[in-house]
Amino acid sequence: MQSTLALIGFGEAGATFAGSAGWGPAARAWDLAAERRAAAAAAGLTPAGSAEEALAAAPLVLSLVTADQALPAATAYAPALAPGALWCDMNSVAPGTKRAAAAAVTAAGGRYVDVAVLAPVDPARLAVPLLLAGEAADAAAAALAAAGFTRIRVVGAEIGRASAIKMIRSVMVKGIEALTAEMMQAAAAAGVADEVLASLDASDKAQPWQDRAAYNIERMVTHGARRAAEMAESARTLRELGIAPAMTEGTVRRQAEMAGRTDLLLPGSARTTKGARA
Structure with missing residues (x-):
């Protein structure tokens, strides 16, 4: 089955989005914790056995890890990205952290997007306000809208602005x-x-x-x-x-x-x- 998107990290945000999106098994999820991979399966997603499996051929990636893992995840998993894949970094980290993550993703042939989530994901779910920045922000806005997100605003082409x-x-x-x-x-x-x-x-x-x-x-x-x-x-x-x-x-x-x-x-x-x- 062709992957529509991949989730890296399946904690509160990933589970909340998946629970209201109806993405189905074409969406793949990877999390280091086995219980969270099981939760992804229970939500109807395809749990991956590795990050590489989750990312294979996925055109859209949502990075939803903890703040301290945002840069390590981008650095470790960028080489597994499909060419031109959108890596939407939705983690709450400093602009400098996002620029460092962007360098890793870009070097691997992916397209990095700085995404800021401006409200609690519950109860807003897919209506949570998102700010996007980066050269691929417009493309990511269209992809996120297709995935079901409804409140998206592009704030500039500079990584770190959002x-x-x-x-x-x-x-x-x-x-x-x-x-x-x-x-x-x-x-x-x-x-x-x-x-x-x-x-x-x-x-x-x-x-x-x-x-x-x-x-x-x-x-x-x-x-x-x-x-x-x-x-x-x-x-x-x-x-x-x-x-x-x-x-x-x-x-x-x-x-x-x-x-x-x-x-x-x-x-x-x-x-x-x-x-x-x-």
């Missing part, structure tokens, strides 16, 4: 989460949590801070390890721009420290009311 938008935005988004955790731990220790949250409500009516605090901390407990790796790339992004990432490096540590700390969940969080979120 990533820069995502990484710099993450300085605020993940930074707010980290500051929330620090604030709430201190407020709880001082016995003034209700008063602190009420004072914030008085100055910001967009959302009750009880809900915001519960949500931010739940995100860190559930995804702190992955987000710490992403924020390490945000710190690299700032250093590449000549900016000392003092707060961002603190966010890396706080996200990592919060990972799995279910004892720090606040009442009303998704995990305390509905169980762990995907």
Whole structure:
């Protein structure tokens, strides 16, 4: 069967996309973990016995690994790409990391595309906003649309431009989460949590801070390890721009420290009311 696309990495993002796309067995998936290859089969995809098998003749590749594996995956697997294949790097890494990955893919005869995913994949699924950059961005936009993605925007021909938008935005988004955790731990220790949250409500009516605090901390407990790796790339992004990432490096540590700390969940969080979120 002719391959329509290949997924390198079948974690949360790959499983979420496959679960709503209906790609079927013409889509192949490779993951280092046997249980994730089994999950790909359960989702209707063809699990590959190797990255080389997944990539053979695939015109479109979605790289959906963890941030720290984005460059190693591109470097290791680029030689197995079909000539002219589109390697869509959808991982949250710094522009410099993507440029290094692009060099490996291009040298092997593939076409590299910098893709930034601008929202959680669940519940957005194939409607998650995607920013694309690179000389092959237009071709990738058409291929991703054919695969079912519906919110795609090309932001330029320079590799790293989409990533820069995502990484710099993450300085605020993940930074707010980290500051929330620090604030709430201190407020709880001082016995003034209700008063602190009420004072914030008085100055910001967009959302009750009880809900915001519960949500931010739940995100860190559930995804702190992955987000710490992403924020390490945000710190690299700032250093590449000549900016000392003092707060961002603190966010890396706080996200990592919060990972799995279910004892720090606040009442009303998704995990305390509905169980762990995907």
